[in-house]
Amino acid sequence: MSVQHASGAEAAANIEDRRIFKPARNVWRVEKARHARMLVDAAEYFSVLRAALLRATQSVLIVGWDIDSRTRFVGPEGDADDGYPPLFGEFLTKLASEKPGLEIKLLLWDYSVIYATEREFLPAVPLRWGTPPNIDLCLDDRVPLGASHHQKIVVIDNSLAFSGGLDLTVRRWDTSAHDPANEHRVDQNGDPYRPFHDVQMMIDGEAAAALGELARWRWRNAACEELEPAAVEADLWDENIEPHFRDVNIGIARTLPPGNGGAETREIEHLFEDSIACAERWIYIENQFLTCLAVAHALVARLKEKPELEVLLVAPKTHESWLEQQTMLAGRIRFMNALRDAGVADRVRLLYPSVGEGKAEIDVMVHSKVMIVDDRLLRVGSANICNRSMGTDTECDLAIEAETDEEREGVLGALARLLGEHCGGEPENLSSALRESRSLFSAMEQCEKQKGRRLRQIEDGTTPASEGFGAIEAIADPGRPIGADEHLADIVDYPGETGHSRLSAIAKTVALVVFIAALGFLWRYTPLSEYADPATLRETLGGMSDNPFAALIVILAYVATGFFAFPVTVLIIVTAGTFGLWPGLLYAGLGSMSSALATYGAGRGLGARFLRNTIGPRVNRISRGIGERGIVAIATIRLVPVAPFLLVNLVAGAFRIPFWQYTLGTFLGLAPGILVLSVLGDRVFAMLDNPSFADFATVLGALALWIGLAFGLQKLVNRWRKHD
Known part of the structure; x- marks a missing residue:
């Protein structure tokens, strides 16, 4: 039975009156997919994607926040068994050599220097210079100051597409078992890393073609090069892969910052707001970051309207780096404080997944970006619930708004699959418990837990970091791109002039003065002076x-x-x-x-x-x-x-x-x-x-x-x- 108290024609009529998707507001397009499947964790995603790439005939377009040639591009067994190398760069090289007519385009964010130690040095060397000519890499720098390209999209022959939270990079691979002792979960240097959880969506049909259009737009904007879609539509869905949905509408939501080849787009932010406003029984969220207070306020409003509504937030145990401690962790504390101050926190649980027993217990890194509302909406994407994902970075989320009993069962099954992985319950038992109790928390407590798998309470405290770090937060998690002219406006402001012209004048003057001063300094006060x-x-x-x-x-x-x-x-x-x-x-x-x-x-x-x-x-x-x-x-x-x-x-x-x-x-x-x-x-x-x-x-x-x-x-x- 539907958690909306209705099924069949009655439920369809109710949903028609309260439809979530609104093109031009919270989705870019709503397109049909013949098949759709949620791929949980990188081992499943890499395995399915690897097989799909081997079936490609005309074009492959990969868009990523990061792409690393050293990635172990393998399935759950931890090794390759198809005759191709296990490393992503070597896999692509062999694939391109054997299929010279296959055009492979790699679009990688030209990342900020702050990530230099985490990235592959000079990615063009292994991914363009060291590969066949039909592999092309473009470093995409077409974002405003302070922004990043955060979409993770793969489109094959304009017919099969993948989008979600997973990049083809190192330190992502893991199975859904998240075994603390898995010997294959090591990075490019052979060093082990903690269990890692993420989710990707696989779609085909017109929805995949729409993602292809988005990816080609990104390429055109970055490389000034027009890419034609595959000439012949192909059916690349592997018949051995069971889809979770058939003939389903896919809503595509984006964040595009202003100046990125077009106007500002905040569909993702609006989809969060509109989805929350339709929740009846539960909201399930997996997300790496929780800092956007607009989403917190939307939750408060709906929790007050619906006394039976429950919210489960699954996130990383903590944020470990100094920068994340001062920004994202502080933002998460404020997010939860907003719920506490409103008096609704008793119906909100903030948990992290843990695996192992005793001293071997370890938390799982949650990198996924998933939202499930009742049995009505399933959303998988690249957007975090942070300020920058709402208006600064480029993002892409895929969503399914259930319209039939079969689709509602698919949404419920996705929730049971994820919840079962984290707390150790069987998905079938969780689905039954959800239908009967119509309570997310009750279903969690009733399910039979497997040894060594659980969801534990996150203890962040209630006091954010010192407000003295506010400027760092504003730079690390801005709600819109950092405008240099705005930051200089309080220093120099000429009435009647545009910010662009002011900035140009200031920049040229400062650059020249600094150059001359630096030259004089070098000549007078460094060893160069004796020569110059x-x-x-x-x-x-x-x-x-x-x-x-x-x-x-x-x-x-x-x-x-x-x-x-x-x-x-x-x-x-x-x-x-x-x-x-x-x-x-x-x-x-x-x-x-x-x-x-x-x-x-x-x-x-x-x-x-x-x-x-x-x-x-x-x-x-x-x-x-x-x-x-x-x-x-x-x-x-x-x-x-x-x-x-x-x-x-x-x-x-x-x-x-x-x-x-x-x-x-x-x-x-x-x-x-x-x-x-x-x-x-x-x-x-x-x-x-x-x-x-x-x-x-x-x-x-x-x-x-x-x-x-x-x-x-x-x-x-x-x-x-x-x-x-």
Whole structure:
């Protein structure tokens, strides 16, 4: 019997009146899946995905927060038995070699440096450079400041898709037994890690095609490259895998921060609110983080409306790192305090799963993002119940809103499966207990527990960390992307100007001043001063002014250092400081142009394919910007640098930008900068010898001239684009 007190036609009519899914509010799309199955823990997911990849014929698109070639990509037995290597990178390499017509695209978040110690160093080496040409890796940096790409999606032949909380990375693999002594649960270094729990959803049909559309949009946004969906629809569902749902509607909910190739999208946040508002008997949640007070307040409101409602929260025992202690753990305490203060905490339990006996008992790391409401809604995704998952990071959740008795049985079965894993009860017994008692807590207490498996109370206390760490919390768990212009607004605010223009002016001024100050500091107070001191330079290079080969030597120095990405601005200042404004200005101009032309020629010789394979798909963004605007684009990039000097040169040559356009644009863009930097270089050396007010005014004037030229050209370009 349904927990809604009705079944069959009556229940269907009730649900129609109170439908949860609302496209354009809490879901992006609602699409049909012929089959759907919840995959619990990485051993099951990796096993099913591995077999599915072997059946792929045209395309594989993997989107991840992390992708690691060293991942043990194996099933419950802990080893590979299909003739392919157990490590993910080697598996993909062999698969791509045997299927040269299969295009494999890997889209990996270009992660923050804070995660560098947890990630594979230089992932492009094993996943692009060390693999066949039909494997392509793109590091996706198209998120605002402070945001991350947190979606975990795999789409095969646009016909079969997986989405949830599991990345194809290390320290994720585990079986549902969570055996504390499992010898296969070790990381890439052979070190054991604690039991790990997570959930993924597997779907096919139109719902899988919709996820394919989302993944291709992500690729297009990151790589400026259009991917076509598989030409022929394939039936990739393994007949040996029993689906939990058939011919079911799948709701796809997303979080997309503003500026990520489109407007802000907060479907996931709204789906949490609307799902909670429909709960009658119970809400079951598994989640790594619980910090979003908006969700806590939604729970409070519904618990007050429904005296019989019970809420079970399954989470990690604690957050261990210092940063998580000050942010996510403190946020979880506030989350629970909101429930206590409202007087509804007696119907809320915050528990963690534990396995083993006695001294061998250990807590299970909960990484899953699952929500089950009565027997009506099953939700599996990537979104944590934290602020950043609601509006800062990219997220993707899949949800099933039960419309038939069979679907309600599927939702109830999913709850029994998860609860049984944690507390040791048989899923069949738990399903029966849930139907009879219509109480989540009662069903837990009635089930027969297996030895060594239980849910224990989480004891966080009631006092968050010091409020002095509020700024750290705001950065680690922001509700929306960190806007640099907003953080600087209280420092400098010019009425009538946009935040973007203020930030640009501040950034350019600060960067130039810091550069000059740092250069002076190095010359005066570090061992470099004995080599870079003006007197030493004049003594070393002074005789070169009379050398007939002086110009050639300088030009060769520019060309040689250009291939090592040495900052050309430093060379210009040193040249002017050494040779004076004249002929330093001439030498700097000839050297800069020679370096630009030499690296352009190198790019032309290497070719677009080699450069793209080396640097990655993001090179397309630079080539597109140059190719569409020709001379103006090149001049703008030179005057207002948006990419490294060497990279622009190589891309322009590799993508065969016309030589005359490249040369003229480079000259027009470099000339003002060379002039200004040459004046700076000449006066900086003079200032170090004998500083004066006139020298200081000259430097400030040169800075103002450079900034003015940059803004002037940019405004002309923007005006020309509007008229175009």
